[in-house]
Amino acid sequence: MVINMDVLKRIPVKEQDPKVRARNFEEVCLGYDKEEAMEEASRCLKCKNAKCITGCPVSIDIPGFIKAVEAGDIEEAYQVISKYSALPAVCGRVCPQETQCEQRCIRAIKGESVSIGKLERFVADWARVNDVKPEAAKEKKSQKVAVIGSGPAGLTCAGDLAKMGYDVTIFEALHEPGGVLVYGIPEFRLPKDTVVKSEIENVKALGVKIETNVVIGKSTTIDELMEEEGFEAVFVGSGAGLPKFMGIPGENANGVFSANEYLTRSNLMKAFDENYDTPIAAGQKVAVVGGGNVAMDAARTALRLGAQVYIVYRRSEEELPARVEEVHHAKEEGVILKLLTNPTEILVDDNGWVKGMKCIEMELGEADASGRRRPVEKPDSEFELEVDTVIMSLGTSPNPLISSTTTGLDINKYRCIIANEENGQTTKEGVFAGGDAVTGAATVILAMGAGKAAAKGIDEYLQNK
Amino acid sequence: MYRIVKKESLNPTVTLMEVEAPLIAKKAEPGQFIILRVDSNGERIPLTIADFNRATGTVTIIYQIVGATTQALDHLKEGENIQDFAGPLGRPTETEDFKKVAVVGGGVGCAIAYPVAKKLYEQGCEVHSITGFRNKELVILEEEFKKVSNKLVLMTDDGSYGTKGLVTDALKTLIESGEKYDAVITIGPLIMMKFVCALTKEYQIKTLASMNPIMIDGTGMCGGCRLSVGGKTKFACVDGPDFDGHEIDFDEALTRSSIYKPFERRAHEEVCHLYEMEVK
Ligand SMILES: Cc1cc2nc3c(=O)[nH]c(=O)nc-3n(C[C@H](O)[C@H](O)[C@H](O)COP(=O)(O)OP(=O)(O)OC[C@H]3O[C@@H](n4cnc5c(N)ncnc54)[C@H](O)[C@@H]3O)c2cc1C
Ligand SMILES: Cc1cc2nc3c(=O)[nH]c(=O)nc-3n(C[C@H](O)[C@H](O)[C@H](O)COP(=O)(O)OP(=O)(O)OC[C@H]3O[C@@H](n4cnc5c(N)ncnc54)[C@H](O)[C@@H]3O)c2cc1C
Ligand code: SF4
Ligand code: SF4
Ligand code: FES
Numbered sequence: 001m002v003i004n005m006d007v008l009k010r011i012p013v014k015e016q017d018p019k020v021r022a023r024n025f026e027e028v029c030l031g032y033d034k035e036e037a038m039e040e041a042s043r044c045l046k047c048k049n050a051k052c053i054t055g056c057p058v059s060i061d062i063p064g065f066i067k068a069v070e071a072g073d074i075e076e077a078y079q080v081i082s083k084y085s086a087l088p089a090v091c092g093r094v095c096p097q098e099t100q101c102e103q104r105c106i107r108a109i110k111g112e113s114v115s116i117g118k119l120e121r122f123v124a125d126w127a128r129v130n131d132v133k134p135e136a137a138k139e140k141k142s143q144k145v146a147v148i149g150s151g152p153a154g155l156t157c158a159g160d161l162a163k164m165g166y167d168v169t170i171f172e173a174l175h176e177p178g179g180v181l182v183y184g185i186p187e188f189r190l191p192k193d194t195v196v197k198s199e200i201e202n203v204k205a206l207g208v209k210i211e212t213n214v215v216i217g218k219s220t221t222i223d224e225l226m227e228e229e230g231f232e233a234v235f236v237g238s239g240a241g242l243p244k245f246m247g248i249p250g251e252n253a254n255g256v257f258s259a260n261e262y263l264t265r266s267n268l269m270k271a272f273d274e275n276y277d278t279p280i281a282a283g284q285k286v287a288v289v290g291g292g293n294v295a296m297d298a299a300r301t302a303l304r305l306g307a308q309v310y311i312v313y314r315r316s317e318e319e320l321p322a323r324v325e326e327v328h329h330a331k332e333e334g335v336i337l338k339l340l341t342n343p344t345e346i347l348v349d350d351n352g353w354v355k356g357m358k359c360i361e362m363e364l365g366e367a368d369a370s371g372r373r374r375p376v377e378k379p380d381s382e383f384e385l386e387v388d389t390v391i392m393s394l395g396t397s398p399n400p401l402i403s404s405t406t407t408g409l410d411i412n413k414y415r416c417i418i419a420n421e422e423n424g425q426t427t428k429e430g431v432f433a434g435g436d437a438v439t440g441a442a443t444v445i446l447a448m449g450a451g452k453a454a455a456k457g458i459d460e461y462l463q464n465k
Numbered sequence: 466m467y468r469i470v471k472k473e474s475l476n477p478t479v480t481l482m483e484v485e486a487p488l489i490a491k492k493a494e495p496g497q498f499i500i501l502r503v504d505s506n507g508e509r510i511p512l513t514i515a516d517f518n519r520a521t522g523t524v525t526i527i528y529q530i531v532g533a534t535t536q537a538l539d540h541l542k543e544g545e546n547i548q549d550f551a552g553p554l555g556r557p558t559e560t561e562d563f564k565k566v567a568v569v570g571g572g573v574g575c576a577i578a579y580p581v582a583k584k585l586y587e588q589g590c591e592v593h594s595i596t597g598f599r600n601k602e603l604v605i606l607e608e609e610f611k612k613v614s615n616k617l618v619l620m621t622d623d624g625s626y627g628t629k630g631l632v633t634d635a636l637k638t639l640i641e642s643g644e645k646y647d648a649v650i651t652i653g654p655l656i657m658m659k660f661v662c663a664l665t666k667e668y669q670i671k672t673l674a675s676m677n678p679i680m681i682d683g684t685g686m687c688g689g690c691r692l693s694v695g696g697k698t699k700f701a702c703v704d705g706p707d708f709d710g711h712e713i714d715f716d717e718a719l720t721r722s723s724i725y726k727p728f729e730r731r732a733h734e735e736v737c738h739l740y741e742m743e744v745k
Binding site for chain 1: 488489492502506507508509533534548549550551552553554681682684685686687688689691692693698700703717720721723724725
């Protein structure tokens with residue numbers, strides 16, 4: 001039994017050694033065992049007015065499940081979580097807990113917050129290993145609902161509707177369901193075959209049908225689903241869309257990739273595994289431009305494929321939008337941060353391949369609309385970074401495939417679908433939307449929160465129809 | 466899983482397959498493509514919809530065997546299944562307002578050009594088709610093209626069949642002889658399309674080129690299929706695959722198409738080797 005002498009401190013969680021993991025695709029964090037989890041659970045005060053819940057976008061009954069963990073009843077803990085979340089093993093791993101549930105934890109006032117994410121992960125992993133499934137709906141309804149996209153928003157919305165008894169079908173453009181969970185977030189943070197697949201299986205076990213290889217807007221349209229196929233409501237969770245580029249010279253040279261392409265090749269198509277056919281031009285010296293979670297993932301993937309890796313970001317470390325844990329892991333593994341640096345040109349050799357990147361140093365000026373200090377160029381500070389591969393990780397802009405083929409579905413000036421935050425209702429009757437397609441690139445749990453809100457919105461709509 | 470209902474070899478390296486895919490057949494328009502995966506460890510590759518039959522719910526693809534995936538595909542027999550088959554993707558070729566069009570196809574590109582010629586012809590447009598091949602052995606779709614063209618000029622590089630010369634020679638001859646085209650639609654190897662577009666630019670004839678960059682998802686997510694058109698970055702899978710031929714940066718596209726060459730050669734060798742072992 002682990003004895004925790006200091007209740008102000010969390011039970012530490014085991015991780016793979018940075019030197020070893022920098023060269024493999026196995027998961028970085030190894031998670032708690034049952035004893036450690038029970039010990040950590042005992043740190044929770046089971047607050048009556050639990051602030052942690054207010055920090056969770058899907059309002060998980062955190063003290064409720066932690067109480068069951070402390071008592072050693074992990075199955076009960078899982079059923080508590082399952083009432084609120086369809087993807088606990090995913091959220092326990094990739095949720096930015098430190099700025100959500102854990103930030104509001106009462107324990108955090110004096111010491112370290114309860115390790116809510118790691119406990120959630122433990123419970124979900126335990127349920128998978130012990131083959132415990134969420135409970136399916138007892139009564140079925142006849143109304144059909146279509147869900148577009150099988151990312152966290154779509155899976156959550158579908159799962160919740162299925163629990164209410166609706167007949168739900170997910171339509172997914174790719175050959176594999178999961179959205180960013182399968183093509184974006186790498187194996188070493190979120191194992192695909194074990195964690196993601198089994199949570200998707202759980203959603204299916206609730207009665208949700210998933211049709212892959214169906215591109216809405218091309219294979220069929222929302223209007224057709226509603227008018228010809230008998231779907232009475234539709235949820236759009238089609239994700240963030242096309243990658244952005246900087247518009248600097250040399251950007252279409254060979255060796256310049258979007259983070260989406262690089263990560264898709266590695267994750268969805270498993271290019272890192274020699275048993276799969278898809279190639280990846282990994283690079284020897286790689287610059288990743290950007291500072292979000294996506295940039296960290298691309299950098300750490302390139303590192304594992306054998307490259308020396310720079311993160312090039314125009315603000316300082318404080319402003320990095322990636323999760324603190326991810327930045328910390330990246331640094332530990334040997335990713336080099338080139339902060340306050342902005343690329344101005346990609347240098348190309350005679351064969352059309354990247355041979356370097358011209359950059360300029362930046363300094364922080366006045367705060368801008370987002371409240372962050374705006375980076376400005378330092379005069380005469382241009383220099384060349386010697387790299388053979390550049391990965392652009394600058395965010396995405398929505399794909400018009402769905403909005404342009406659906407009558408009456410309005411988008412805003414950023415081309416995101418307009419939807420009511422409370423219930424997901426769009427400008428078209430019976431059509432709801434949520435997740436990155438509405439907010440632009442955000443987080444797994446916000447997408448799930450939106451999927452959940454929309455499931456309620458759809459239920460109300462269909463009840464009153 | 467998508468069943469192969471017919472398989473036919475058109476020439477030593479080009480095969481036609483008819484695949485059961487009713488949803489795609491229902492929607493397909495000339496100029497669109499599908500993305501397939503032969504098996505669960507396979508690569509996603511794009512192939513144009515060469516024909517479709519809404520009644521039987523089948524889609525025809527015509528592919529050239531160039532590397533690992535097309536070889537693996539060619540290993541499948543009638544009655545067997547393709548793992549994944551998604552589409553129809555991309556925008557249909559613009560065929561509406563044309564009265565007289567020259568359709569210029571090169572090699573396996575003729576398979577992509579054929580449904581476009583057919584649609585134009587069915588719409589009452591006058592169609593002049595020019596198809597080019599390296600030699601007689603490689604000629605495909607001759608009869609099919611004849612049926613949907615008011616005029617067909619068949620070229621071979623070595624003169625072993627049809628007229629000796631390049632498709633650009635034939636196009637130039639037709640234009641010089643006074644044929645007035647509303648548009649030229651060209652589909653084939655990048656280098657051929659580059660020269661067709663250079664020629665039609667001289668004569669200021671609107672030209673559409675069907676681009677086939679490397680793709681992964683084909684739904685507008687990865688950015689791998691990007692190319693420069695009129696100085697702007699475009700994504701072939703959602704904005705194309707057809708673009709204004711006079712605006713495309715062909716040299717950049719040529720460089721980009723070679724990104725995975727070193728990898729592909731290796732994949733090819735490994736697969737050949739495997740098949741050899743199976744034969745033994
Ligand atoms: C590399 C990377 C790392 C990230 N790391 C984190 C992290 O650590 N923590 C975190 O909280 N968030 C992270 N995020 C963000 C998070 O993954 C997303 O915010 C979240 O996945 C959005 O969910 P979604 O359901 O809205 O969309 P997506 O997950 O993008 O799913 C959309 C799905 O819809 C499908 N689709 C799109 N168009 C169509 C169509 N026309 N027809 C049918 N299907 C369609 C897509 O193929 C896809 O499967 C990361 C994102 C990336 C790219
Ligand atoms: C929109 C679109 C439509 C297409 N339609 C057809 C079609 O109808 N029939 C057909 O035979 N082919 C078509 N192609 C090309 C086809 O996708 C490639 O031939 C195929 O991906 C090769 O896969 P592979 O694994 O067999 O060969 P690989 O091992 O990937 O490549 C072998 C050789 O082919 C070249 N190559 C690879 N990908 C492409 C590509 N996308 N375009 C051109 N050359 C490539 C490589 O540089 C290499 O020299 C199309 C491509 C696109 C983008
Ligand atoms: S889902 Fe995310 S925010 Fe909610 S409790 Fe779990 S880790 Fe915290
Ligand atoms: S706020 Fe912290 S201590 Fe209180 S119930 Fe939530 S996790 Fe437990
Ligand atoms: S193939 Fe990925 S964006 Fe076009």
